[in-house]
Amino acid sequence: MSTPKFSTKFPTTPRLGHYDVVIVGGATSGSSIAWHLQTNAGFHGSILVVERDPSLQFSATKASNNCMRQQFATKINVEIAQYAAAFVKRYGSNFGYDPCVPDDPIRNFGYLYLSDSQSFTEVLQKDQQLQAGCGAGTEIISAEDVKRKYPFFFTGDLDAGSLNTKDEGAFNAIGMVEWMRKSAQESGVDYINNEVVEMVTDGPRIQSVKLRSGESISVNTVVNAAGTRAAQVSRLAGIELPIEARRRYTYIFSVDDPLPQDLPLTIDPTGVHLRSYGSKDYLVGCPPIGPDVAVDVDDFSFAENAWDEKVLPIITRRIPQFNTARVTDSWMGHYEFNTFDHNAIVGAHDTVKNFHFCVGFSGHGSQQAPACGRAVAELIVYGAFKTLDLGALSYSRIPENRPLTERAVI
Missing domain, CATH: 3.30.9.10 (D-Amino Acid Oxidase, subunit A, domain 2)
Structure with missing residues (x-):
């Protein structure tokens, strides 16, 4: 398998003691959120992305088969895929050449x-x-x-x-992640090579996160974009996710x-x-x-x-x-x-209001991350979806037992 040119030279310690947004996971989903948030004209805060393995060697991103399709069984997933195609066609020339996707983008x-x-x-x-x-x-x-x-x-x-x-x-999914990550960093997003090991809550909010290296960071918003480790990350806030x-x-x-x-x-x-x-x-x-x-x-x-x-x-x-x-x-x-309904979980927790999710893609993360990252960015900035309503993918459907089952999972 070809090796992506991901930088592995992130600092291990955060630049600030407080961030407006801390994103746990810096692969496809986390970098999409960071990029869409930083390029949103209504956002003027600070962003920290915490990634335990900057090489992404053992991430779902690294193992991606780089696929793009609209043949889904739920309307929202078709619409999400259409944004992905538009996104890739718009920015694909910046993703770099991939010999397996010669007809760029x-x-x-x-x-x-x-x-x-x-x-x-x-x-x-x-x-x-x-x-x-x-x-x-x-x-x-x-x-x-x-x-x-x-x-x-x-x-x-x-x-x-x-x-x-x-x-x-097919498209250059690995190149897309590298480009979003690099672009986000160049525009002011901080990435660190570290791991969130604790979340401190006070009532319905997360007040701070603690890093494996010992630093404590106060936060306004935390986003779980931790891929296969999403359930582990959510347990730090006392929340169970049906993700494995x-x-x-x-x-x-x-x-x-x-x-x-x-x-x-x-x-x-x-x-x-x-x-x-x-x-x-x-x-x-x-x-x-x-x-x-x-x-x-x-x-x-x-x-x-x-x-x-x-x-x-x-x-x-x-x-x-x-x-x-x-x-x-x-x-x-x-x-x-996502064992609940094979669909992504996007948006805020129903009671811990400043804890957002962008997880559970069930094999579709590379193409669904652009639209879902944009959606989470809109929720953080405006408190609501502005372009594509992803309310059907909200966390609340889980405790309310309202599955939106996606049958077309390969």
Whole structure:
């Protein structure tokens, strides 16, 4: 896996003893909040981002598969994805070159959901109507059309497909984070290499946070953007979150006879998904072979031989031309999985009013962080959402048991 050029030379101690906003976590979500807040004309305060590992070596950000799609089952997620596409197209030239995303800023080979049953096709048709109502370019195509557009697929078991090639594919997610982080720092945001280990509360507010190095910082607002560690961070304020780390495998592979065209991000009915990576190699990802259960946030081991036992049989059946596939790189990363409804948690706690969340993305953080970071920044500045109402993703839905379930989780 290529190594991002993240600076690891953050100071360990804060410059100030008080900050208007302290953001816990400096990866995709935390840096999006910092960037949107600092560039908001209505904000004139101080910002501290506390990141325990500036290299992001073991973050969900580092393991990102750099994907962009609008094919979701909930309206708010379609709208969030549309802002991500607009954001990347607007600023993508600043993210730096990524050889795996040569058609900067979005490599629009699209997403293709494959259905092997009439019942799942009906689900995809319902989702397509929702997406089309939001202006997405999703189309339901027959198995015959799948074969016509992508003749290398085995389609004998297919009923239909759901395809969108407008603002769907891959983008330089790692470059986006680095750019937001660098831009935020250059405009006055303080980043430190440290860890929040304690929160001091007084009634309905967090008064201060204590760092592992011993410093105590008084705060006006705290934001939890800690990714897979979000539940641990929230417990410092006596709050439980339904977020856990779940294992996901990614392999890069090459073949003797590459396909004559880009391979869209294809979601096989088995749940294995694969796409073009560079110009002549491919990426494939999958959940574990057995039950998809929580793992320790520090466990990045390959617990099973998913390539031989799961991936290879599936990709060679779907694309027989891949029968010479050989792995050239691989990694295991974590989803920050929201077990409540698979959706992000965005905004303030219902009783600890100055504690905000931007967590629980369940594998969609790279593309959802721009809109969610903007939303949290608006809440801090204005006390309300100004551009896109993300109230449906508020924390209050959890204690009130109002899940907004996102079915389209890979």
